[in-house]
Amino acid sequence: MENCPSQQSFDPDALVDRYADQLFRYALAHVHDRSVAEDVVQETFLAALENSAQFKGQSSLQTWLFGILKHKMIDHFRRSWRQAPLADDGEETNRTDTVYTRNPMTFVKERWKFVMRGDPQADFEQKAFWNLLARGLAELNPRAATAFALREIEQLSTKDVCARMQISESNLWVMLHRARRHLRQIFEGSWT
Numbered sequence: 001m002e003n004c005p006s007q008q009s010f011d012p013d014a015l016v017d018r019y020a021d022q023l024f025r026y027a028l029a030h031v032h033d034r035s036v037a038e039d040v041v042q043e044t045f046l047a048a049l050e051n052s053a054q055f056k057g058q059s060s061l062q063t064w065l066f067g068i069l070k071h072k073m074i075d076h077f078r079r080s081w082r083q084a085p086l087a088d089d090g091e092e093t094n095r096t097d098t099v100y101t102r103n104p105m106t107f108v109k110e111r112w113k114f115v116m117r118g119d120p121q122a123d124f125e126q127k128a129f130w131n132l133l134a135r136g137l138a139e140l141n142p143r144a145a146t147a148f149a150l151r152e153i154e155q156l157s158t159k160d161v162c163a164r165m166q167i168s169e170s171n172l173w174v175m176l177h178r179a180r181r182h183l184r185q186i187f188e189g190s191w192t
Contacts, residue, residue: 027069039076040076139182145179151172
């Protein structure tokens, strides 16, 4: 565990040099937009510097910074969901200015690009699987694709997904049911 720095010894340059890359990679993997990831990391460092007196040293500095980052990302998701308008039929519109309308393949590639591979056949099958999954997610409503990715790929708890997306459990289960049904059709029609 790192020593508890005093407010005077909280060196912004040292914090950025040591933790910026880790925080940025983590944020990018979750928000899927480079500029948004940069913003939440910057907000994280600002919050850490403003609240440096609150760091008690009960955890490592890295753990504390990641905790702040997670809260900043949740704030970002809340703002995004509040700003997303609904279409007349109650479904989300396909806005191009929100993070959630991006191709889910970006998420899949970022999440799994560092998986070690050795068997060419397994590599081929894995690539085919992820391509089918990405195609299926891209065809879904962006919120349903996000819900599925958070719950099934990121393995977040139902409570965490609902909190992050600001939806009820029943709404989440409806989205997941529709996503699974659609993905089942994609895989049954294409997987050999």
